[in-house]
Amino acid sequence: MRKNLWKRVAAAAVCLTVLVVAQAAPFQAADDSYKDEINDLNGKISALKKEQAAIQADIDKAKNDKSKKEKEKKQLQNQVYLAQQEIELLTSRIGTLEGNIAQKESEIKDKQAQIDANYEQFKQRMRAMYLNDDSTVLGVVFGADSYSDFLTRTEMLQRTSAHDKKMIDELLEAKRAIEEALAEIQANKAQVEEDKSDMSAQKANLAVKVQEVAKQEMQLADLQKEFEAQKAQKQKEEKEAQAEIQRIYAENESIGDYVGGDFQWPVTGFRTITSRFGWRFGGSDYHTGIDIAGRNSSGSAIFQQPIRAANAGKVIYASNSYTPGRGYGRYVIIDHGGGMSTLYGHQNSVYVSVGDYVAQGETIGEVGTTGWSTGPHLHFEIRKNGTAVNPANYFNI
Template identity: 45%
Template structure:
């Protein structure tokens, strides 16, 4: 009856033989119409449920595609980190091999360089008190330390600072990136020429007062000159690979009255 529509209902009523039959048929027609309405409403509910199910499936599909994209991005990130770690290992191994293969000559050269640096520090007259507090990390966004402060190469060489290198979170290399002053101070020394494979290359020293100073080595160029007053965070140089270096990095030192010390208490 529902499929026949309103015409069937009308035909049922109009086909009555008398008034009594008309009333009977009207009641039947009313019930049929009510039943049809109930069927329509039930179908509308079911259609709404089907649409909700479809929307839910589409949403799940989008979530799955998003999850897959995130997983793919994470895979690429991890692959990049693995490659970067392997590069770090190769850099350290290259530096160690160079050192061990030329240990006598390099030790002699390093002694000469340290003597030169000690002589430079002896001439630096630290002014005022150190009020810098915790120092600023010198290369923003680059947190990988490829060579820490202390003994290395199996206890055969003492590293007087930390080497900051490699990539940032965007995968950008460190070469040419700005080097920031770790604290307020005065540029106490600059070295703008260098001998390839020797010493700190192009570097500078900043006096922060109270006998505290910082050294920034292997730069590709300076952004300040001797005697300049600098502020914490100011760009003072750019990361390079000058002097005794196997790749772009910043050699960062903290010294107290000219004697090297671990930078970590000043950076953390």
């Protein structure tokens, strides 16, 4: 009975001292200096985004056709450059995060090895305690020369045990902290990879836009060259085209009151305007509408894209025949009542006929380059009592 009691006392004492010999090295806090670099990169990326937004706002403020195209081209080139810089910064951020991840993985491995080693020694001591003779254990606890010495030894063992327990708790807490940091950095890395992919797509899209702007500039320049080379003839043809339109309006009374509501943009997803309403070519040609061209956000070209009725109404003109190089080519006029009408020129195909009633948004044809045109686009007009008015007064363009 007494022997078993001393065994239990000795075992308790050994449990308190199990890590005395195998103490791990004090845990060193992980190096968080990389966070300063990440914050610096984040600041630069944020600044680039603000600069890009400012450039886009500058583009949107441009009014004049030619200056708008030239400015848009230049600013788009700047955006491409900024996108490239942003990708480089994102790449640097990824490299920094990956290096920190590798460091933390190594720290976790080392700390886990320390914990495993201590635990293994704990198991070995417990096994030795169970198998060895009691004298060894009794020598530890009862080898004291006096009762005071016994108390001193017991207190020492307790304090040593408390120190070792604190040490192992710190190791475990450090391991948890590193694992949490690793999880956070891996999540950040995934986000950065996504950002990099998005920026690569943006860069490709911007490159396409630059090419498209250059192409649009060439089309407008070609149109101007053709106009200047045959100025008298083109002015004569334009007068004839306008006279034909006035004849159409004279022969077709408006259907009644205006059908109401706002006008709908005629080519969904395509917002690039290559030539605006009003005087152009140095004041020698008056453009009675706007030319819509370019590509949409997914990169699709406008050619053969569906043209949709800007509002409900009656088709009062639909032409499937045309003379190449002259006028509006294949075009449609829709009367919306109250003297309001819309015209859709240079169509590749016309899907409606005179007398048809169409709903707002209904497809009436597809974009082409028929008539006097140097590239695929939709010439779109809004007229009031037969007189062309600026579509900018009806759309946010």
